Amino acid sequence: MTNNNIFLQEINNIFGQLITTNLSSTATSKIYEAYIFSIIIQAARNENAQIVLKDIDGNVTSNIVFRGAPGYIFSRAARYTFAEIIFPGKPLLEAHVSVRVTGKSGVLHEFDISVVYQTEAEQCRLQQRVPRSSKVLIEVECKFYSTNLQLILARAFRGLLSDISVTKSFFVTNQSPGSFGRFLSYGKNKWEWEHNIVPNLDNDVNRLRSQFQSVFKDFKVS
């Protein structure tokens, strides 16, 4: 048996032992969103925020439930978790995974991660309505792909920006910058983009975390 055959046999053995339920295309995208959510939480904590994980009724929780598909902030289909972000003397914020938000046109958009003013989030839960993008401090589009990103995703992101009035939008991916990086760097002002955001690439992850921290820094003095 050649070396290559041994490699293939060993790779096959590993595939056979993996628990692949979390490795579907949809599941990996959702895990990626949750991972980016955790980086936002770290950024807020680095800026001296107090973080409390809560459920839809505002109770502190350690049973973490994220949305497996985009949904409404007021949904009671499950006891979805959000992070309350507390900066002393400042309006309270909430970080959510995969909720729908209305744009300037009144159209619904799906934000992978959003940091919303709590007054808006509470009103939405009470009135069963959708948060307005003008009440969102940070919005992140998370793109987890196994190969290079297609330009159409970056184009869709720039299209989305024309209909929302978020303080800062981010386009974040696990992939290296290809054409999309060039496209997003050109004319950049109200958005940021980051690439190679995976756990073992500390430099890139630290840069993203710092950018989130910068938004929180400005928020603290606003």
Place this chain on the structure above:
Amino acid sequence: MEETKCNEIFEQLKTSLKDFKLNWIVEQVENEIRIGKLSEEEPENGDIKYTFDFYDNRQRPKSKMSYIKEYSAKDKLILLLNAIEEVIINIPSMENSLLFNLQDKPFHIEFYSEDPNINSFTITRETTLKNVELSRKLNILLDELRIEVHK
């Protein structure tokens, strides 16, 4: 590694991924191969798929041309190995990071879908740690295979 051997391993890995319900990785790789490789270097004769001139017909001293090349058998195999790494190495690391870095270090995290067409799933410490261990072994094998490909 010879092109025919690269093709052979590429096909075998594709079959394995399909067998283990990871066909979406193969689909993304095949899509990338269909699009071709973007390059600013002029390819050798016969290798070119399309040419774009970013500056159209305007007079510019140095027009930047982009060429789309076909992926070689070696390139295709490397593309597939990288795709496997992106998913099978990085996702367990992200799960691990979530379970151990989030406040209160939860034992499990549920992803609940209201959409009946999308499956709900749960990550637990037990499954994550198992996948992290396996992904470490896989990472070593993928690195060794890459070295073989470049020989």
